[in-house]
Amino acid sequence: xxxxxxxxWTPIVLRNPNNVKKVTxxxxxxxxxxxxxxxxxxxxxDITTPASEEAPALAALPILTSVNRQxxxxxxxxxxxxxxxxxxSCNLNVQIIQDLETGKPVTDKSILQKINRILGVxxxxx
Numbered sequence: 133x134x135x136x137x138x139x140x141w142t143p144i145v146l147r148n149p150n151n152v153k154k155v156t157x158x159x160x161x162x163x164x165x166x167x168x169x170x171x172x173x174x175x176x177x178d179i180t181t182p183a184s185e186e187a188p189a190l191a192a193l194p195i196l197t198s199v200n201r202q203x204x205x206x207x208x209x210x211x212x213x214x215x216x217x218x219x220x221s222c223n224l225n226v227q228i229i230q231d232l233e234t235g236k237p238v239t240d241k242s243i244l245q246k247i248n249r250i251l252g253v254x255x256x257x258x
Contacts (some may be wrong), residue, residue, distance in 0.1 A: 194238060195237050196232055196244075196257060198235070201233055204251070204253070215230060218247070221250050223246070244256070244257065
C-alpha cells in the first residue's frame with residue numbers, strides 16, 4: 133500500500149449569500165477604519181448610507197406629543213406603577229416605556245393600545 137503525502141482533496145469555501153452587503157446605485161460613503169488598534173495598518177471598509185437617506189424613515193415613525201407623554205407618566209404614577217411594572221403588565225420591554233416617556237419614535241402602534249387598556253386612558257400618537 134502506498135503512503136499518500138499531504139492532503140488529497142481541495143478545500144471548499146461556503147459563503148452565505150444573505151450576508152453579502154449589496155451596494156445600490158445610490159451614492160454611498162465609504163469610511164475606512166482600523167480593524168484593531170494593534171493592527172493600525174490594516175483597514176476595513178464600512179459602507180454607510182448618508183444621513184439624508186435615514187432621516188425620512190425616522191420622521192415617519194410615530195411619537196407621543198408632550199401632553200400625552202405627561203398624561204402617560206401621571207397616570208402610571210397615580211396607579212402606583214413604575215416603568216418596570218407597566219412594561220410587565222403590558223408584556224413589553226422596559227426600554228419601550230422609557231422611549232415613549234422621553235419622546236423617542238416607536239415602530240409599533242399596537243404598543244399604545246396595550247398601554248391604553250392597562251392604564252385606562254386614551255393616548256394617541258401625533
